[in-house]
Amino acid sequence: MILLAANWSHIIMVTLLGFALVLVLLVALIYILKFFGFLMRPRIKVEKTAEVGEEVGSARKQSSEHITLTGNATAAIAMSLHLYYNSIHDEEPTKVTIKKVERRYSPWNSKLYGMNNLHR
């Protein structure tokens, strides 16, 4: 009786249409995500080392044959690329200097300071 009382056409419509719509909406999101992923993929511009077509092709071929990278080098390159693309690489001053080692005098540790000096 309970089964007969229910509006089964509506129930089945809700079930099928509901699940189909969930699928369709999420599949649509997949394509939208892929499209945005394509638009926002990182682009690396490779500078041309040779001037014209065939020479470039053969040069690339040769270079790819000779390149052998160790695991450490690959990891370092991957890490630096990751830092670069996520904009979390720290800014360095690009100045190489030898800093003067400064020893600050303080009356609070003067005895210790003197003792260390004596031992040297």
Place this chain on the structure above:
Amino acid sequence: MKHFRYLFLAITLLFAFAGQAQEVAVTDELETSQVAAEVQQDIAEEADAVATVATQTADSNVWEDIAHFFETMGIVRVFDGNADSGDWRQLIMLLISFFLLYLAIKKQYEPLLLLPIAFGMLLTNLPGAGMFHSELWSAFLDPESPAYHSYGAILKEGGLLDVLYIGVKAGVYPCLIFIGVGAMTDFGPLIANPKSLLLGAAAQVGIFITFLCANALGFTEAQAGSIAIIGGADGPTSIFLTSRLAPELLGPIAIAAYSYMALVPVIQPPIMRLLTTKQERAIKMKQLRSVSKTEKIVFPIMVTTVVALILPDAAPLIGCLMLGNLMKECGVVDRLSKTAQNELMNIVVIFLGLSVGATATGSSFLNIQTILILIMGIIAFGLGSAGGVLLAKLMNVFSKEKINPLIGSAGVSAVPMAARVSQQVGQEENPGNFLLMHAMGPNVAGVIGSAVAAGLLLSFLG
């Protein structure tokens, strides 16, 4: 001399008046004192009479007070035979609340929500305490009642738990919780592998099959939709939909949803092992690509817009989820993001847990419907897990890059518990296999999928 004569006359007259006035006053005083004496005598007689009666009345009032005190004791109300004041079912509910408190504290099963829910259940089932007035909410839903849809009546007549329950009724708490969930979720694995969305969609199959089953068992369509959403394994979504479609089932559904979420590590592994082979469980997946910050910022805006344009009923949940995520990813509103993740989330969890637990009264919880809801809930949950695993296997047939089917079961929301289960089961076969990040994709896709399913059910049945 003439002046002295006038002065003397005036003084004489003054004394004469004063003397007469004094005589009158004395006469009045005498009369007054006589009357007063009579009155005093009357009062004394009446006082004696009253004192006698009062002594007798005081003796009887003490006994009445003691009797009244015993009548109002909670334990007496349970056994006095009056179902309105309390009955044996409340004692059983108290025992259930103790058990849930034990699970939350000792076993740490979803303690953040199970503890307030269990305590809300304890408060509402204390006989005579009157913490939650279900009759007010019945009037709130009755179109013939003057308090129909009147929050003013609730504020005027209700107690603390009634006031807190307004947030559930108005669908405010689930949305606020979704802001916090969004602020704590990393959609990176989903953006890196958009196919995960398919697994999140497949895991919603449990919802729709359970909808059919619940209808077959005699529940109304609205009730069946509310029961089915348990299969989404998403507490806030279940509460949001149930408060709209079948508020009378809110207590059992919320408790079933959160209990099954807590039992993910118990329910899912047998289903996952049953549907996969050893070789499939040992599949190692390719490393996910890195996702740029821009993609992470665009994703919540894009998903909100697309989903709301197609399915406006899902907009409150998806919108709040994505708002929280945008606050996290954009990096310019750290204070808001931290508030959503911590203070806001914690406050709303307390309010939601207490008020949902308060709806689990003995009369509404201890019936055959609750048992059916618990059975339907676990069926929905199991079917959802199975749906995700089976679709992952199907995708392996057509795809070049193999995916581990274990990540399919994470499509049933329950973030991040379901993803952790995929990782654990995968490592049983291959300890060097790390599936957690791969499983997070379907896991967060499941949150979106269950919110979309809830929106659809709301638009069809609401």
